Structures are given as structure tokens and as C-alpha cells.
Amino acid sequence: MYTQSLSIPEGSTNKSTKAIEALEPTDLMTTFNRCIDSDGRIEPQNWMPEAYRKTLVRQISQHAHSEIVGMLPEGNWISRAPSLKRKVILIAKVQDEAGHGLYLYSAAETLGTSRDEMLEALHSGRAKYSSIFNYPTLTWADVGVIGWLVDGAAIMNQIPLCRCSYGPYARAMIRVCKEESFHQRQGYEALLVMMAGTQAQKNMVQNAVNRWWWKCLAMFGPPDEESPNTAQAMRWGIKRISNDDLRQKFVDATVPQAKILGITLPDPDLKWNEDRQHYDFGKIDWDEFWATVNGEGPCNKERLATRVKAWEDGQWVRDAALAYARKQNIQKVAA
Amino acid sequence: MNTKTVQTKTLSEWPLWEVFVRSKQGLEHKHCGSLHASDAQHALQMARDVYTRRQEGVSIWVIPSNHITASHPDDKSEFFDPASDKIYRHPTFYNIPNEVGHM
Numbered sequence: 001m002y003t004q005s006l007s008i009p010e011g012s013t014n015k016s017t018k019a020i021e022a023l024e025p026t027d028l029m030t031t032f033n034r035c036i037d038s039d040g041r042i043e044p045q046n047w048m049p050e051a052y053r054k055t056l057v058r059q060i061s062q063h064a065h066s067e068i069v070g071m072l073p074e075g076n077w078i079s080r081a082p083s084l085k086r087k088v089i090l091i092a093k094v095q096d097e098a099g100h101g102l103y104l105y106s107a108a109e110t111l112g113t114s115r116d117e118m119l120e121a122l123h124s125g126r127a128k129y130s131s132i133f134n135y136p137t138l139t140w141a142d143v144g145v146i147g148w149l150v151d152g153a154a155i156m157n158q159i160p161l162c163r164c165s166y167g168p169y170a171r172a173m174i175r176v177c178k179e180e181s182f183h184q185r186q187g188y189e190a191l192l193v194m195m196a197g198t199q200a201q202k203n204m205v206q207n208a209v210n211r212w213w214w215k216c217l218a219m220f221g222p223p224d225e226e227s228p229n230t231a232q233a234m235r236w237g238i239k240r241i242s243n244d245d246l247r248q249k250f251v252d253a254t255v256p257q258a259k260i261l262g263i264t265l266p267d268p269d270l271k272w273n274e275d276r277q278h279y280d281f282g283k284i285d286w287d288e289f290w291a292t293v294n295g296e297g298p299c300n301k302e303r304l305a306t307r308v309k310a311w312e313d314g315q316w317v318r319d320a321a322l323a324y325a326r327k328q329n330i331q332k333v334a335a
Numbered sequence: 336m337n338t339k340t341v342q343t344k345t346l347s348e349w350p351l352w353e354v355f356v357r358s359k360q361g362l363e364h365k366h367c368g369s370l371h372a373s374d375a376q377h378a379l380q381m382a383r384d385v386y387t388r389r390q391e392g393v394s395i396w397v398i399p400s401n402h403i404t405a406s407h408p409d410d411k412s413e414f415f416d417p418a419s420d421k422i423y424r425h426p427t428f429y430n431i432p433n434e435v436g437h438m
Contacts, residue, residue, distance in 0.1 A: 045408045092388075099385050106369045109351070115371060172368075179389075318373075322348055325374035 044110040064104035066130035103172040134297030141208035147187015165237030220247040351400040356392035
């Protein structure tokens, strides 16, 4: 359930990739570039430039963190789901997000980072994750809207990642995309049910859409002209479609769905442009976006605290599993 | 964070396992990913939860990752080349009259 083409620099090291590439051995660089140019795949054992490795570690780990933190806004509603049916659906979806996080951590580990390092970066607040999860889920309609819009945006973003030049990441994304479709459909269907209900339920859906729409558009990341890393990521075959193009695809796909649902998307500038054969839409509040990315969103602190608490509360389980494994080993050696 | 050392120690002691899943009876086990687990039984349960939530498998193998020996990508040309000039190992190498039909 990740949408943001994040890959936002964390901490100090943000050297120009060109400078780093110049330091790489020319013959290895040629082999690597030839593989990328022929749309080949790089596997963990292959040589790769350090900047490529670093970019991937950052992007895949941020992606994994997003899946893990992404469980929290919806997890809040498991005990409050309106029916048993909706409850088992929501549990299955949240469990999927955990699974997606695990696929992605494994993919990142093939690049030489460890699970501990990544978790430590998340728990200490150093690592970024998709900032969409730093907004609250105020009503049951928010859960439906997250499925429909947030997961819908995630699918837009993740489908091109299935063709990413790094093999383990691409394979993880194929697995994720297969499961993601259920997430979007269950959300949309939950909203359809509410829209067939009372006026209060309809208002609840509309209000939730009003709260999430602009946040979802921002999730595709800054405009292309302000995304200095996009060109390099495209050169490397990590990114296949630019932020703005993905955003446009998402708007074009969502407008007809909103009509069928019977809600209004909260943008007075949203209209069909016959020349462009796309929908035009209004200006995104990037200041608000960056404030949330940089820790000032309404739930940043709460999400991180919940995540750290879950980790610490689970410590005894991890300790017990390890103690058991050790005891079994000793018995095996003795036998 | 004062839990940092504890976290690092604990997880780094959970070894990495490679997971192979047989999607249905009669097919081979196929590699599908990896995971951390404290022991083999734990790895099997984790693999079931992580890789077979939608009936993707009827059987799972887990193998400690450090027990796998892999060919080295740099040896690719020498290691696999001996096969590349032996085109007579392929059925299409042989011309058979059309009237023979399928063979």
C-alpha cells in the first residue's frame, strides 16, 4: 500500500551520482550499462555501481517501512468494523500489508543491508515512510477511501515497478500487485454500500473523500521539474514513469469511478481537457506535503510511537523463540 | 534508543531461510523468497503465513540460506559456454523430410 515515489534523501550523504560513477571501474560500468540498456535485470550477485545500490536500498527500505506503518491507520478499525464480514476483510488486508513489508525487507537485504539496520532506522525516526499514513482515519468511511484511493494510487505506482531493473525488487512487486487489487476493490465496494445507505452515511463518504483526495495526489511525489533524482532513476530502469505522468493516470482513472460512486472530488478546477485528452486538476499544497514528510503531520509521532511499542511488546516472543531454538540445538548436539 | 543493542542482537540471531513452494501436486517446488526465523519449524509457519495466504501452495520447503551454494555470475561465460556450441543436442538440428510428419 505504498504510493509515494519517495526515495527522499535521509541524512547527510547526498553526493552527486555522476561523481560517484566516475570513480567506478570503467569495464564493470560498461557491462552494467549494457545490461540496463538492453532492459536486462541486475541480480544480487552482479556487480552494480555503489550509487545504484544505495538508491535501491533507500527506496526499497522506505517502501517496506511504508507497508509496515501502513497497517496502523487501518488497524485502528479492526475492532470497530461494522460487521463480521468487514472485519475479516480488514484483517486479511492488514495481514497482506505485513506480508508486503516482509517481501520488501527481504529484497532490500539482498543488497547487503540487514533487517536490524533497517528496523533501527525506522524506529529511531531516521528512515522515511510514505507520509499518507501520518493522517488520521476518523470514520469507517476513511477505511473504504484508503482502499479505493490510497491503494488505487499504490497500484498505479507499483505496476511499473514490476519491470524495475533490480530483479528481487521487481519480483517482490509482482507478488504485491497480485494482492493489491483486492485491497482497492474491497474499499470501493465498502463505499458503494455506504452510498446506498442513509444521508448520514453518504456524508461520511463525501467527507472522507474530501480529506484524502489531495493527500493521495501528493503521494506521487513532487512535480517532475522538482524531482532531481527522477532522470537518474529512469536511466537505471528503477523508475519507469514520472511522478506527474503517474498522477495524471491516477486522476484520469479515478474521475469516472467517483461518478459511479456518486461523490464529488473536492477540486473546482477538475475538468476534462479535450486537447490534452486528460483531466486538468488544481494545485497541490506542497508546503503541507513537505511539512508532513519532515515530521509535522498530524500523526507522525503517534504512528512511530505505536510501531516502537509493538516492537518492544513483542520482544519476549522473539526472546522465547530464540531460547527454544537454542535448547533444541543443544539437545540435537547431545543426542 | 536504549533498546537498540537488544534489537540488533536478537534479530541478527534469527537466521535467513530460503522458501520453496509447490503450487500443486505434480509440480516442482519453486523458489519464492526468503525470511528470518528462529528455527526450521518457525520458518515453515512463517513461510505459510507470508507466501501462501491465498492457497498458493500445497507443500513448502525451507532451507537455511547459508546452505545454498551458487554459481558465480563472473564465471558465467566459462561455466555455461561448453553448451552453447553443441547445437546438435537440439532436435531442430536435424532435417527430416516433411512426409515423415511429426517426429
